[in-house]
Amino acid sequence: MSENNISIERKQYLKKKRQKKYLILLTQIAILVCFLALWEILANFGIIDSFIMSQPSRILNTFFNLTSNDLLMHIWVTTYETIIGFLIGTLLGTLIAIILWWSDFIAKVSEPFLVVLNSLPKVALGPVIIIWVGAGTPAIIVMAIAISLIVTILENLNGFMKTDKDIIKMAKTFNASKFQILTKVVIPANLSTFINSLKVNIGLSLVGVISGEFLVSKAGLGYLIVYGGQVFKLDLVMTSVLILGIVAGLMYASVLLLEKIILHTKKFK
Amino acid sequence: MAKLLEVQNLNKKYQSSQNEILALQDVNFYVNDGEFFSIIGPSGCGKSTLLSIIAGLEDKSSGEILIQGQKVNDISSKIGYMLQKDCLLEWRTILSNILFGLEIKGKINNETKSYAENLLKKYNLYEFKDKYPSELSGGMRQRVALIRTLAIKPKILLLDEAFSALDYQTRIMVTNDIYHILKEENITTIMVTHDISEAISMSDKVLVLTKRPGTVKKIHDIQFDIKDRSPINCRQNPEFTKYFDTLWRELGIDE
Ligand SMILES: Nc1ncnc2c1ncn2[C@@H]1O[C@H](COP(=O)(O)OP(=O)(O)OP(=O)(O)O)[C@@H](O)[C@H]1O
Numbered sequence: 150m151s152e153n154n155i156s157i158e159r160k161q162y163l164k165k166k167r168q169k170k171y172l173i174l175l176t177q178i179a180i181l182v183c184f185l186a187l188w189e190i191l192a193n194f195g196i197i198d199s200f201i202m203s204q205p206s207r208i209l210n211t212f213f214n215l216t217s218n219d220l221l222m223h224i225w226v227t228t229y230e231t232i233i234g235f236l237i238g239t240l241l242g243t244l245i246a247i248i249l250w251w252s253d254f255i256a257k258v259s260e261p262f263l264v265v266l267n268s269l270p271k272v273a274l275g276p277v278i279i280i281w282v283g284a285g286t287p288a289i290i291v292m293a294i295a296i297s298l299i300v301t302i303l304e305n306l307n308g309f310m311k312t313d314k315d316i317i318k319m320a321k322t323f324n325a326s327k328f329q330i331l332t333k334v335v336i337p338a339n340l341s342t343f344i345n346s347l348k349v350n351i352g353l354s355l356v357g358v359i360s361g362e363f364l365v366s367k368a369g370l371g372y373l374i375v376y377g378g379q380v381f382k383l384d385l386v387m388t389s390v391l392i393l394g395i396v397a398g399l400m401y402a403s404v405l406l407l408e409k410i411i412l413h414t415k416k417f418k
Numbered sequence: 419m420a421k422l423l424e425v426q427n428l429n430k431k432y433q434s435s436q437n438e439i440l441a442l443q444d445v446n447f448y449v450n451d452g453e454f455f456s457i458i459g460p461s462g463c464g465k466s467t468l469l470s471i472i473a474g475l476e477d478k479s480s481g482e483i484l485i486q487g488q489k490v491n492d493i494s495s496k497i498g499y500m501l502q503k504d505c506l507l508e509w510r511t512i513l514s515n516i517l518f519g520l521e522i523k524g525k526i527n528n529e530t531k532s533y534a535e536n537l538l539k540k541y542n543l544y545e546f547k548d549k550y551p552s553e554l555s556g557g558m559r560q561r562v563a564l565i566r567t568l569a570i571k572p573k574i575l576l577l578d579e580a581f582s583a584l585d586y587q588t589r590i591m592v593t594n595d596i597y598h599i600l601k602e603e604n605i606t607t608i609m610v611t612h613d614i615s616e617a618i619s620m621s622d623k624v625l626v627l628t629k630r631p632g633t634v635k636k637i638h639d640i641q642f643d644i645k646d647r648s649p650i651n652c653r654q655n656p657e658f659t660k661y662f663d664t665l666w667r668e669l670g671i672d673e
């Protein structure tokens with residue numbers, strides 16, 4: 150439909166829709182600005198204690214003095230620990246889900262263990278992990294994997310099991326092998342489950358890494374937060390939390406980008 | 419006419435943790451080359467079971483299935499099976515969907531590919547070859563599913579209520595189309611249906627199964643004195659009502 154074919158009603162409808170979108174965005178920005186301004190002003194007038202609550206201008210200051218605090222290094226440490234944990238957790242989890250789909254026996258045997266492990270708060274394993282793999286980066290990565298692995302297995306397995314029985318039957322009428330059913334039906338049919346587990350796992354891995362860094366306390370944003378708290382450098386704590394938010398947002402955005410790429414190549418195969 | 423498929427003394431018991439179900443008992447019949455053979459019977463009498471056994475998807479408890487005189491126990495390459503749902507893969511284009519069977523069998527080459535593409539052309543689906551299944555109507559999807567099955571050049575086609583998911587109008591049109599396709603490609607067909615009219619309008623023979631355990635109650639020869647027989651003009655023939663009454667009574671006694 151070309152532009153001039155659009156009816157007046159439709160034009161008004163589209164305009165209203167656009168206006169609403171802008172209004173929402175504007176309100177969101179306004180809330181944020183007001184919040185920050187209020188915080189800044191109240192701190193300036195000494196109504197809230199900026200030593201305990203910090204203050205936007207001080208956070209900004211710390212943020213722009215990145216290098217003096219080795220902030221970049223800490224950001225990098227957290228990022229790569231998260232990415233490694235995320236990749237291993239997701240790939241290993243998917244692989245195990247495939248094995249469990251393949252062998253009904255192994256699936257039945259492991260079911261109670263998976264259920265218990267799934268409901269266990271993984272952070273409780275922290276000290277054990279540190280004893281086993283040592284207090285360092287490996288422990289943090291193991292923590293990230295521990296948090297995302299079981300969920301990935303259960304989510305993907307559930308999706309695999311729910312694959313349309315009739316489609317599998319259809320493939321069998323052509324004498325498809327189990328491997329062909331896996332690669333040509335089950336996996337493509339569950340691509341959206343897989344992408345979903347990517348989205349969930351990026352967040353979970355970050356949780357794992359931060360709690361790992363809390364425990365191990367050598368480097369990373371989690372370490373900075375704990376350290377800042379201990380020496381009462383609240384500016385540092387707040388800045389770290391802010392950066393953590395940005396890092397999490399960027400990671401989520403790259404998963405969305407990955408989703409687009411996967412869906413795109415799938416369509417043109 | 420030569421016997422193409424023969425079912426001898428077929429029995430099927432299903433085992434489950436609660437009980438044992440005798441689904442089919444002593445089923446005997448044969449289908450000639452080129453015939454359109456329908457199976458009707460009350461629901462749960464074992465029609466799908468019978469087709470699955472012929473297709474080699476389900477084990478039999480005893481008895482024999484013979485194709486051209488040879489025993490078959492496995493999934494035979496001479497058989498194509500079309501299910502009630504079209505089971506198209508939504509993430510593949512129409513072309514890629516119709517090549518699915520060949521791909522699974524590792525038989526994609528220029529010859530098989532152009533055969534499949536020709537089927538698409540012949541049955542007016544070629545312009546949709548790069549579209550996705552969700553962009554097609556129910557009737558078109560069913561024809562694509564048929565072409566996917568025909569692409570492997572089966573001698574015998576099994577249809578399990580293949581049209582029951584379609585609305586009435588589409589169903590009449592699609593059965594008519596598919597009837598012509600099957601006659602044109604000279605494919606022997608065994609069709610399971612709930613619809614007595616559909617069975618009469620398409621078939622050369624109709625087998626009536628009793629309620630569970632399914633056994634052969636009767637096999638009817640369906641003959642119309644029509645030159646260019648098609649499901650639609652069969653429905654308008656006076657003979658049609660006669661056959662309908664007979665089959666309807668026969669099914670009714672059981673239920
Ligand atoms: N896998 C199975 N395990 C146990 N019992 C089964 C199984 N499949 C079918 N049955 C039973 O066998 C009988 C025949 O089933 P079947 O699906 O062949 O009937 P049908 O004639 O195709 O029925 P419908 O008309 O409803 O499609 C039914 O009573 C059914 O409950």
Ligand SMILES: [Mg+2]
Pocket residue numbers: 465466467
């Ligand atoms: Mg059935």
